[in-house]
Amino acid sequence: MDVRxxxxxxxxxxxxxxxxYFIDLTSFVRQEYMQTMCYPPAKMIFNAFNLCPFDQxxxxxxxxxxxxxxGQAHGLCFSVNDGIQFPPSLVNIFKEIEKDxxxxxxxxxxxxxxAEQGVLLLNATLTVRAHQAGSHQxxxxxxxxxxxxxxxxxxxxxxxxxxxxxxxxxxxxxIDPSKHLVLKSAHPSPLSAYRGFFGNKHFSxxxxxxxxxxxxxxxx
Numbered sequence: 678m679d680v681r682x683x684x685x686x687x688x689x690x691x692x693x694x695x696x697x698y699f700i701d702l703t704s705f706v707r708q709e710y711m712q713t714m715c716y717p718p719a720k721m722i723f724n725a726f727n728l729c730p731f732d733q734x735x736x737x738x739x740x741x742x743x744x745x746x747x748g749q750a751h752g753l754c755f756s757v758n759d760g761i762q763f764p765p766s767l768v769n770i771f772k773e774i775e776k777d778x779x780x781x782x783x784x785x786x787x788x789x790x791x792a793e794q795g796v797l798l799l800n801a802t803l804t805v806r807a808h809q810a811g812s813h814q815x816x817x818x819x820x821x822x823x824x825x826x827x828x829x830x831x832x833x834x835x836x837x838x839x840x841x842x843x844x845x846x847x848x849x850x851x852i853d854p855s856k857h858l859v860l861k862s863a864h865p866s867p868l869s870a871y872r873g874f875f876g877n878k879h880f881s882x883x884x885x886x887x888x889x890x891x892x893x894x895x896x897x
Contacts, residue, residue: 682723685731689828693821702817706804714807716743717750724752725799728792734829735795735892736837736883739845743805753798756788769865769874774897777880794895826851835890837883841865841874858886
């Protein structure tokens, strides 16, 4: 399969592209994009990987599904394009960063600047049909993104994994806690943020861990 993905990622997970599940997934996604409106735009499906090469990953944030309304999704979990209103979970993420690190809420919800500093903003499912949350789940994307998480755990050291909510926490079994810092809390969604997301201090704790291991902290 000819998949346009950053070269260091290809070296670590390129074998996935030849597996039957991925061939079937590619066929399904192509068909969906031809027949109906899907997000993110096709050229941005692998944005998380292309903006944050394997060799530069420091922090991994795991989301579930791309945003499914116009103009929002651009391949990075929780992130929206410039000029788009902040979704509720992103509002709460910025509130926690402001309280935790003193960083004021930014003008834009575009998290490309995080990705370029080494934050992998990984949705478990990389595509979605417009207006239909979860419509591309259980088609193979989860197997692919699980392979990425497993490769990061096995082949790197001293990463920080931020697992918010029960879905993301289900990925903890793929991560070696003796090599990496795994931080868990409630999801930033308004339904759960007050049950442990607010006050989790994950952003300062991630930076403390990076500094302890000789890495430059993230400018959240």
